[in-house]
Amino acid sequence: MRTYQKCLVRSGPVVQAREGGSPSMEHRLDYSEIDELDEISGDEQLVLVWCETHRQFEWHWVDRSLIS
Numbered sequence: 001m002r003t004y005q006k007c008l009v010r011s012g013p014v015v016q017a018r019e020g021g022s023p024s025m026e027h028r029l030d031y032s033e034i035d036e037l038d039e040i041s042g043d044e045q046l047v048l049v050w051c052e053t054h055r056q057f058e059w060h061w062v063d064r065s066l067i068s
Contacts, residue, residue, distance in 0.1 A: 025053075026053065027051050027052075027053045027054070027058070027060065028051070028052040028053050029049050029050065029051055029052065029060060029062070030049065030050040030051075030052055031049060031062070031066050031067070031068075032068075033049060033050030033057075034047050034048065034049050034050075034067060035047075035048040035049070035050075035057050036048040037067070038059070040064070041061070043063055043064055043065070044061045044062060044063055044064060045061070045062060045064050045067060046059060046060070046061055047059070047060060047061075047062055047067065049062065
């Protein structure tokens with residue numbers, strides 16, 4: 001069973017947490033492991049992506065160009 005954590009951040013292989021985590025916490029994401037797609041805002045999309053830092057799927061805002 002997967003554990004989900006709501007964590008809104010901005011794009012890049014290493015991202016800074018904005019909500020749902022420490023402001024100084026960095027998350028390393030694996031963009032080849034996207035489980036779900038959600039809302040789009042400009043050039044970014046909310047996705048459920050594998051977080052290498054926490055070893056679980058988390059919600060993150062990522063640049064749409066990173067989604068294959």
